[in-house]
Amino acid sequence: MESVREQLQIFTRRFGLLNASCCDECCGEQVSMAQSYILFEVRRSESPSMQQVAEELGMDVTTFSRQAKGLEARGLVSRRVSADDRRVMFLGLTDDGRKVLEKIDGYMAARLEEVFGRMSSFERETVVRSLGLLNEALIEASQGTANQKGTIACCK
């Protein structure tokens, strides 16, 4: 199991670097890694609240608050107060935000093409399926043990 840990560790670190390089190559210093995570997550959820995103990203709410404000100031993210509960704010992407994210997507897609292009189609399928398995198992592990504290807490 230790080698798995090593593989995971190395892979995620390298993927992170890839990601970071895409962030600044595509949008000229405009978007930090954390910010791209936020944009990504806002798009993925349907108009999530501040809390929701902060929690999903494992980011302190206060830090998140500032980041969100920054993204709003740059016109990449919109915020509106919930009608049901005026304490909560829903986040959304502006057109510009969507555009920036699509640029990052483009860069990432190109890099991933280089990576996956080195695999056979069988290997590619295996890898894709594995990622799905990993994500599911991670979610299950974090939900299934929600009552026993101290265990996995990484998603949702």
Added chain:
Amino acid sequence: MESVREQLQIFTRRFGLLNASCCDECCGEQVSMAQSYILFEVRRSESPSMQQVAEELGMDVTTFSRQAKGLEARGLVSRRVSADDRRVMFLGLTDDGRKVLEKIDGYMAARLEEVFGRMSSFERETVVRSLGLLNEALIEASQGTANQKGTIACCK
């Protein structure tokens, strides 16, 4: 291909959170994420130089220099000047450093057990093999295109 990107993005983010939680649960605020990366990488390479580690981690050398100094001050990392070239410093783990890293390993292993325990042995094997494929492809992609700048730069 876009869904792959999404899977990768989400997985690496979550794995990062898992990792972070292990860092501070195990060693009481002592070790930051970046520092655990450094310890991990120093162990993995055989007495690497400062440059080597900094580059592998995609960290600015100056930032790295300070982090390394911090780890040395805490007695987790040792540094010795190379005999061949007195400009370079080789890094190594102290016994304490090794111990801290092993503690993190232990936490991670337990969490990963929870995750992988939810898979069949066939699934597990598939996942492990996939991670190997991914890492190899990533290295190849970053080396194979070393001459064409602007492409993947994440490893070694």
Added chain:
DNA sequence: GTTTATATTTGCATTTTGCAACTATTTTTA
């Protein structure tokens, strides 16, 4: 033997971070 290149460190200014405390709103409860 002087110039150039390399490995590492420091100065400094900027940014990021997280805790504690605050505001505004909702929910609980007595």
Added chain:
DNA sequence: TAAAAATAGTTGCAAAATGCAAATATAAAC
């Protein structure tokens, strides 16, 4: 229903992390 407790979000502040430019020390090149 009025007061207390809980929740979502924001700000103050101090600590940490970051990165560029410049410095040091050593090695390689010419």
